Amino acid sequence: MDGTESAPAGPSGAARYHRDLARRNREALLGAARRLFLDLGYDGTSLAKVAAEAGVSRATLFKQFPTKAELFSAMVTTSWAIGDEQAPPVPGDPLAALTTLGTRYADLLTRPGMADLFRIVIAELPRFPELGRTHFDLGKMPFFDSVRDHLLAEQRAGTLRFSDADLVATQFLGMIANYVLWPRMLLLDWDPDAASVARAVEEAALTVHARHATAEGPGPEGAARPGGVSGSS
Structure with missing residues (x-):
């Protein structure tokens, strides 16, 4: 070489x-x-x-x-990296944007070896606690930050309303990870098909949208949202 x-x-x-x-x-x-x-x-x-x-x-x-x-840090960063061609969604249609971001997250979590990487970090944590911090800071957090930043952009655009962007991002990503990743940590034969993963992402996006969409924002199928759903009222 x-x-x-x-x-x-x-x-x-x-x-x-x-x-x-x-x-x-x-x-x-x-x-x-x-x-x-x-x-x-x-x-x-x-x-x-x-x-x-x-x-x-x-x-x-x-x-x-x-x-x-x-x-190891460089390997973790590479494992979580998304392509440069995957530009952030444009604010204005939060349901479509959440579906896009959720799909990207599911794709990351189902990459070959990703579950094994989580297992290694968890297994080695008592002896090498810095591995957990590396995996968290260089792996999960950059994607988490991108989701939180988009939620804030939607709020500025008037399509979503909430009081805690970090909490909404945590709930959204948690719904997806709880289906596509965490069962795989204990069940070696856990391998949902693409349609099932897509459905999990869709339901997570719909849940966040139903909870936080404003009256002005577009709803599912382009319909206007009924007014008043708010995380800050």
């Missing part, structure tokens, strides 16, 4: 070559780290094993990730 091919001639070509090589090495290291952390746990995974699995030198690994904690 470190490569033996020569860099293209010229300063710009050489710089581009080294950037591409560093990117490929980083992707290989993160992929190897994910496989080994999931197979061997945090304590059982060494940087030497990751370097060997990725096919890079230890020097290359240490250049990108000087410690195992930094490598």
Whole structure:
């Protein structure tokens, strides 16, 4: 993976070559780290094993990730990342936006290895409490923040009304996670089909919408909401 091919001639070509090589090495290291952390746990995974699995030198690994904690943090961030093409929903139709955000959350929680990642963090927590903080701060919280921020944007647009955006976001995401993730932590054969997951997301979005939509906001099927539903009254 470190490569033996020569860099293209010229300063710009050489710089581009080294950037591409560093990117490929980083992707290989993160992929190897994910496989080994999931197979061997945090304590059982060494940087030497990751370097060997990725096919890079230890020097290359240490250049990108000087410690195992930094490598684990990068792996968690990558595991939770959504594509740049997934732009935030535009405020104005909260039911559609909640369905979009809920679908993205369900997709994250059902990614291959995600349940195993949760299991590793929980199992290693007594010895490595920092893993829980890393998983929470770098994994769950960025997505949670995006949902809370959109709820606030809908409130500013006059389509939703509530007194505690953090609580509404927690309730919304909790309804989804309670169906698509947490049973999987204890039931290895828990594998709802796509239609069932979509229904769980839809019901979560409808529940939040029914509780917090304003009279001015659009309701299901484009109908106007009856007035007065408010979390702050």
